[in-house]
Amino acid sequence: MSQLLVHWRQPNQIYVGSKSLYFILALVLTTKLFADFKISEFLTSNENGVTDEDSDHSDWIEVTNTKNETLNIGGWHLTDDKSNTKKWVLPPLDIAPQGVIIVFASGKNRNQDASELHTNFSLDSNGEYLALVKPDGETITSEYTFPKQETDVSYGYTLNPINEIIVSSNTPMEWLIPTSPLEEWMSNSFDSTQWNKGAFGVGFDTSEDYEPFFETDVKDAMRGIQTSIYLRTQFEITDPNSILKVELNMQYEDGFVAWINNQLTASRNAPESIEWNSRATSNRPDSQAVQKANINLEFDLGNFQEGTNTLAIQGLNRSSIGSDFLISPELTITKRANEEELNIGYFPEPTPGLVNNDSVLGFVKDTKFSVRRGFYEEPFELVISSSTPDSIIKYTTDGSTPGEDIGMIYTKPINIDKSTTIRAIALKQGYQPTNIDTQTYLFVNDVKDQTLMDDDVINDIRYSDIIDESLTGNISVMSITVDDDQFFGPFGIHSNPELSGRDAEVPISLEYFSTENIKEQFQIDAGLRIHGGNARDHPKKPFRLYFRELYGEKRLRFDLFKNSPVSSFDQLILRSGGHDSWSLADGFGRNEVLDIPPHGTLMRDQFLRKTETEMDMLSPRGKYIHLYINNRYWGVYNLHERPNAAFFESHLGGDESDYDVIHHPTFFGESYTMVDGDPIAWETARNIVNRGIVSENDYNTISNLIDIDNLIDHFIVRTWSGDYDWLSPIQRNGA
Secondary structure, three states: OOOOOEEOOOOOOOOOOOOOOOOOOOOEEEEOOOOOEEEEEEEOOOOOOOOOOOOOOOEEEEEEEOOOOOEEOOOOEEEOOOOOOOOEEOOOOEEOOOOEEEEEEEOOOEOOOOOOEEOOOEOOOOOEEEEEEOOOOOOEEEEEEEOOOOOOOEEEEEOOOEEEEEEOOOOEEEEEOOOOOOOOOOOOOOOOOOOEEEEOOEEEEOOOOOHHHOOEEOHHHHOOOOOEEEEEEEEEEOOHHHEEEEEEEEEEEOEEEEEEOOEEEEEEOOOOOOOOOOOOOOOOOHHHHOOOEEEOOOOOHHHOOOEEEEEEEEEEOOOOOOOEEEEEEEEEEEEOOOHHHOEEEEEOOOOOOOOOOOOEOOEOOOOEEOOOOEEOOOOEEEOEEOOOOOOEEEEEOEOOOOEOOEOEEOOOOEEEOOOEEEEEEEEOOOOEOOOOEEEEEEOHHHHHOOOOOOHHHHOOOOOOOOHHHHHHOOOEEEEEEEOHHHHHOOOOOOOOOOOOOHHHOEEEEEEEEOOOOOOOEEEEEEEEEEOOOHHHHOOOOOEEEEOOOOOOOOOEEOOOOOOOOOOEEOEEEEEOOHHHOHHHOHHHOOOOOOOOOOOOOOOHHHHHHHHHHHOOOOOOOEEEEEEEEOOEEEEEEEEEEOOOHHHHHHHHOOOHHHOOEEEOOOOOOOOOEEEEOOOHHHHHHHHHHHHOOOOHHHHHHHHHHOOHHHHHHHHHHHHHOOOHHHHHHHHHOOO
16 A cells, blocks of 8 residues: 655654664764755665555655745755765655655656655665755755665654643633623734733632632633633744644633634534634533543644744633533643754654654664573573673563563673573663563473472372473473463453453463474564363463564464474464363362373374374374473473464465354354354355255355365364364354
């Protein structure tokens, strides 16, 4: 989808940015005072950001009108060549005050004012020159000399905008109860020196509810007499061109109309045609009136004047005999800092079309751990480092997320002599901090001593000699680090397994390492939910892992399953065994007579999926792993792919939108669970089968909806194995 050509700097405008990348980059910027237009931001390597009208991720340049008046940029030049300052010319185009245009640096050479703008050159991410030049072809208003760039990270100048409250409670004002029309009372030149004097807020209340919110009581002058009141206050502005936006927050009952320098800017609960004796169109509840409401203003910043400016408000009550009334404004301007305070900033999330106010000076280099995650028998000294000079490393050992105010400052090697999870971040003032690195170190004797371990198993002579090897030598390990309260707390997802959806997803750190090859390992931030239906209530619960850009990486990329053509995943399942494990025992716990159900082998699902794969059927790949949660051993789990639309896209090709995925009911009372897509094809097929296949046409129709040979193979595997957990939902729902 192509992007808008002209963008106004409005608070409600959002431009989708990209993920953060970490690097340190030197930049040379020259500014020639604030000219009419400046290159405020640009991006030289665009992979995931905005697209042009050809759906290409072209690089782009943001040019800003720095004045508070509409200006035409026709005849100005952009160039990446010092010897050719007229390389590409901008067409005649009006740009609003503080407005911007986005010029794609694509090399496509399009400069018609009715279409997107594309320069005749591209930006070299390995580093080059970029400048904006006045129509004379000689005067350079801004120029950059930049070295090698990183993908999806923009940069430009930032002026650290300053928010200044210019009208608030206690601000002096003048007021009048009008008795007839009064011309131009909202204008800057109107003389209101003979009006009543007071301060905001203004109001009255026959009870005492509003007394904390107004300074000027107008009950005697207004109640029973008039529903309107005129209010005026004046404020000074030294540099109108420095103002980037203006914002009004208002406590009011019941309505108002506001003007700045005689320009109508906002109204609430006011009639379309305002008169001197107008009243509010509706009542406003007391509970809302005392809250500061953010009011969208329709105001041209070019109407601000150097020197004195006027805010005029006509307050409106619903009834002249109303019991209360309130007008209390707060007017805030956001202005650019002084030219000499201009800073060069890096934007981990590019901000085309927005005020550049979230910049950093550079990027702290990632933390390095001297010892890899895994199992250890002997204590060791752990060294954590970052190559960024003067950076500070903060770390935690309790699984909590380190940050500027959380964690211990790393000053010397850490002695690791027991099972420990170290989480670390490197920070530097003014710089983008690193992501949080997590490394879990396990000691098998600690694991065996954990309170959740079964002493009857640990001390049984049949197992005691092989426990160590079983934990450390045969299958891989996954370690989850999660906030204890979010997981185990009274409102945590483990304590409330019936919760589902995004609100029941908690952020985690996920680690994996092979016990056979310590180099086969990864750490990724992800989301975690409770998975399954009835098994949600088992003490050993199944889990679902989500990989999202929200947490960092959009997908997990790792060769998890041998001989699988797929190594990229958006979701994974940690299956606890469900009806194929000890947790189905009577009372969901130990039974003196029957330790576990006779079918509790924790083998059925993995065996059947592998069997289907060997029969050249598409089935989720899986493997067994040891699972740890916050250093506590959680048992053997079956890790496998989740058969959703992304799964089918990865294995069969096409697009996720090509696939409808339906699951047996998650909860009782459902006929099925829609995982992806829509149920139209499924409902059609089921209706045909329920009606009965009585003709060749019926058979051909159902054959177009169902791969019958594949379905037969699937039934053979499941019925041959006596997979009652698969058959029961089918019987229960009459499929």
